[in-house]
Amino acid sequence: MDKQVTAAVAAVAGTRATVRADGDRIGVVLDATGLSAPERDAMEAAVKMAAPGARVIVTAERQARALIAVASGKGGVGKSTLAANLAIGLARAGRRVGLVDADIYGPSQPRLMKVEGTRPDAIEKQLIPVATPHGVPILSMGQLVAPDQAIAWRGPMAAGALGQLVEGAWGAADTLILDLPPGTGDVQLTMIQKYRPAGAVIVSTPQDLALIDARRAIDLFAKAGIPIIGLVENMAGYACPHCGTVSDPFGRGGAEAAAAELNIPFLGRVPLDIAIRTASDAGEPPAARDDDRIFAPIAAQVAGWLQDR
Ligand SMILES: Nc1ncnc2c1ncn2[C@@H]1O[C@H](COP(=O)(O)OP(=O)(O)OP(=O)(O)O)[C@@H](O)[C@H]1O
Incomplete structure (x- = not known):
């Protein structure tokens, strides 16, 4: 052509x-x-x-587009890592996926998806998502502000900027993964109420404290009437970089038990593995690899949920 x-x-x-x-x-x-x-x-x-x-x-038909929120009760538990890998895993499972990085406090998706330093074009004020090497276009708060600029926006400003991302020119995308800011404050609640995700994936680490925070996150969605797709336990067990053996310094089974108790599905465990960090930092999330056995099963469950709803 x-x-x-x-x-x-x-x-x-x-x-x-x-x-x-x-x-x-x-x-x-x-x-x-x-x-x-x-x-x-x-x-x-x-x-x-x-x-x-x-x-x-x-x-001009309205795309029946499902928005999936990835959320955590507190920062640093691997929410962005999971969001990136889930987006890639869903794309590999045949969905047309876009990724919205709404983490105003630490937008990391441009780095994870290997498009650091890019800025989206706009047509008539509508942002055009940036293509990535992983087949998942993205729009990120990090593309709207300078990388080293502390983002201390108030709720209404954040919601306004997020609107521009969610309402970007997503074209044929049938699924949007929304990487929410960590925590369960007003910013998150406003975003959830305004954009009404089809469902939410909650990320937690095995420690009790993180689980208490995760419960708050679950509560936030419950209040807004958004279904919880399930809980992912991240940094669950330590994968030895030398022999690959997984040990459990923080105990095992806590998140799974909490999910059962809260009556929400448990989607799987992601080990604390230096390879996950180095690959993610290099813009090569593990889900992009053919031999990924960690994120693919989690993405498959989310794909199944989307299909059945
Ligand atoms: N399973 C894992 N094994 C090793 N490192 C991990 C794992 N999950 C996440 N990390 C690393 O932990 C750090 C925090 O992860 P990430 O940015 O995904 O967390 P977050 O919950 O989105 O944090 P924030 O609150 O800053 O948005 C990153 O350096 C990431 O590479």
């Missing part, structure tokens, strides 16, 4: 346009979801200019 035409169309319509061969003509499918009639007409005209003679089809 004519690469120049594809590039010219992308320049005016971003990810809203899909260019394909249509017999001996070129066909462009334009997703006008969310555009006003004048905006849609203007974009259609621009695409026709960019691809003279092409058949342009404008679609």
Whole structure:
């Protein structure tokens, strides 16, 4: 296909346009979801200019897009790591996934997804998600502010910026993973109420304290009427970097027992493994590897949940 035409169309319509061969003509499918009639007409005209003679089809159905919140009761438990790996795992399981990094206090998805330093373009103020090498486009708070700038936003500002991310030009994505800020304060509650995720995945470490925090996170979703998809126990057991043996310095089974007690599904354990940290820091989350046996089963359960709901 004519690469120049594809590039010219992308320049005016971003990810809203899909260019394909249509017999001996070129066909462009334009997703006008969310555009006003004048905006849609203007974009259609621009695409026709960019691809003279092409058949342009404008679609505007609302995508049935499921938003999945990844949350934790406190910071540093591996919520962002899980969100990145879950997004990649779901994409590998056949879903069209986008990743929204709403962690205003420590947006780390650009690094995890290997697009550090990128900034999203915008069309008519709508942000265009940034493609990543892992097949999961992202929009991150980290792309909207300088990396070393402390983000101490008040609730309404944070919610406004998050709106721009969630309402980006996600095109055909059927699933959005939302990496929430840690904690259970007003910022989180506002976000949950405003964007009403289809379900939530809670991340906790095995320690009692983290579990108490996790219970608070579960409570927050329960209050808002959002179903809990399940609990993931991170840093569960220590994987020896030399022999691979997993030991349990913090005990074993606490999170699983807590999940049973709270009547929510237990989605699995992720060991504390230096390889997970180094791979994630290098922008190569383990879920992107064919031999991943840790995140794939967790993603499969979330995919199953999405299918059955
Ligand atoms: N299972 C694991 N094994 C080893 N290191 C891990 C594991 N999970 C997360 N980490 C590391 O722990 C650190 C914190 O993880 P991460 O940023 O995902 O946590 P978070 O809960 O999102 O934190 P924050 O509160 O800053 O948003 C990172 O350096 C990450 O690479």
